Amino acid sequence: MSEIYGKIAEAIYNGEEDEAKKLAQEVIDTGVDPETAIKQGGIAGLDKLGEDYEQLIVFLPELMMAADAMKAFIGILKPYLAADSDSMPGTVVIGCAKGDLHDIGKDLVGTQLAVNGFNVIDLGVDVSPNQFVDTAKSNKADIIAISSLLTTSAYYMEEMVNNLTEDGMRDDFKVLVGGGPINAGFAKDIGADGYARTAFGGVEVCKKLVKMDKVDEVVVGE
Numbered sequence: 001m002s003e004i005y006g007k008i009a010e011a012i013y014n015g016e017e018d019e020a021k022k023l024a025q026e027v028i029d030t031g032v033d034p035e036t037a038i039k040q041g042g043i044a045g046l047d048k049l050g051e052d053y054e055q056l057i058v059f060l061p062e063l064m065m066a067a068d069a070m071k072a073f074i075g076i077l078k079p080y081l082a083a084d085s086d087s088m089p090g091t092v093v094i095g096c097a098k099g100d101l102h103d104i105g106k107d108l109v110g111t112q113l114a115v116n117g118f119n120v121i122d123l124g125v126d127v128s129p130n131q132f133v134d135t136a137k138s139n140k141a142d143i144i145a146i147s148s149l150l151t152t153s154a155y156y157m158e159e160m161v162n163n164l165t166e167d168g169m170r171d172d173f174k175v176l177v178g179g180g181p182i183n184a185g186f187a188k189d190i191g192a193d194g195y196a197r198t199a200f201g202g203v204e205v206c207k208k209l210v211k212m213d214k215v216d217e218v219v220v221g222e
Contacts, residue, residue, distance in 0.1 A: 004032060008041025008073070013049050015065025017072045024076035034077040038117070042070055046115050050200075060108065067114035074117060089116065090142035090210040092176075093135050095123030097146050100153035105179060108199040109145065116203050129160035136173050142210050145202065148179040157182075158190035165191070174209040178202060188218045196221030 004026065011019040020042075027037045049066050052058045094110050096103055103125050114120045121139055123131060127146075136144050148154045157177050164170045176194040177187050187195035193215040196202035201221025208219050 002040075004030075005037065005041040005044065008037060009045035009048070012042050012045035012066055012069050012073065015062060015069050017065075017069045020069040020073040021076055024073045027077060028080060034080045038074060038077065038081075042073055043117070046070060049115070060111065063111050063115055067111050070117065071114060089118050089207060091119040091121065091139055092143045092145050092206060093121045093123065093132060093139065093141045094145040095127035095132060095147070096125040097148040097150075097153040097179075098126055098128045098156040100148045100150050100179075101125045102149040103147075105149070105199070106147040109147065109178070109196075109202045112199045112203045113145075113206060116207070118203075118206065129156055129163050132160055133163060133167075133169070133173075137169075141173060143174045143176055143206055145176040145178075145206070148177075148182060151181045154179070154181055154186070157192065161191045171214075174212070174215065176202065176205055176209065184218055184220045187220075192218060194219040194221070198222055 004023065008020070008023050011023055027034055046066060049058060049063065053063060092113055094106060094113070096106050110120050110122050121135060121141065123135060132144050132146065135141070144160070146157050146160065148157060161175055164173065174193040176196065177192045178196050182195065184195045194205040194209050195218055196205045198221070205219050205221040209215070
C-alpha cells in the first residue's frame with residue numbers, strides 16, 4: 001500500500017498532472033481510502049516540496065505545477081471523500097483590493113493555498129468589495145482573502161467588512177487581510193479575522209480559520 005503513496009507523493013512533488021490523475025483513478029479502482037491517499041501521498045509530497053522551497057531548492061514555478069497536479073488529483077477523488085473529510089480544507093476567494101494592481105504577493109498566497117489543498121478562486125486585481133462578497137456567496141466560500149500594497153486601497157478592506165456586517169453576512173465568511181502597509185493592529189481595527197505577513201503564514205491562518213466557528217481575537221500568522 002505504501003508504494004502507491006510514494007508514487008503519488010513523487011507525482012505531486014514533480015508537478016506531473018497527468019500522472020496524478022492516473023494515480024487518483026488507481027486509488028479508486030483498487031479500493032484505497034481516498035482521504036488516506038491524499039494525506040499520505042499528496043500532502044506528503046507537498047510537505048517535502050514546501051521544505052525544499054524554503055531551502056531554495058525549488059522555486060515558484062515548481063510550486064505552481066505542484067498545485068495544478070494536486071488540484072487534479074483531488075478533483076478526481078473528491079466525489080469519493082466523506083462529506084466531513086478534513087482533506088479538503090475549504091474555499092478561499094482571493095484578490096487585490098480595489099485600486100491595487102500589485103499581484104505578486106497575492107499570487108504567491110493563492111499558489112500556497114492551492115498547494116495545501118484549498119479551493120482557490122482568484123479574482124485578480126482591482127476587486128471591489130461587492131465583487132468579493134458576491135463571489136464568496138455564489139461559491140459558498142469559507143474565507144475572503146484581500147491583499148493591498150497601497151494605503152488608499154486598504155480602505156476597501158474595511159468597507160467590505162462593514163458591508164458584510166450591514167447585510168447580516170458577517171458570520172458567513174472569515175476575512176483574511178495582508179500586504180505591505182497592513183498589520184495585525186489594522187486587521188483588528190477593521191474587524192478582520194486574520195492577518196499574515198507571509199504566504200506561508202497566510203496558509204496557516206486559513207487552516208485555523210476554517211476550523212473556527214467564532215473568532216474572538218485576530219488570528220495572526222508569521
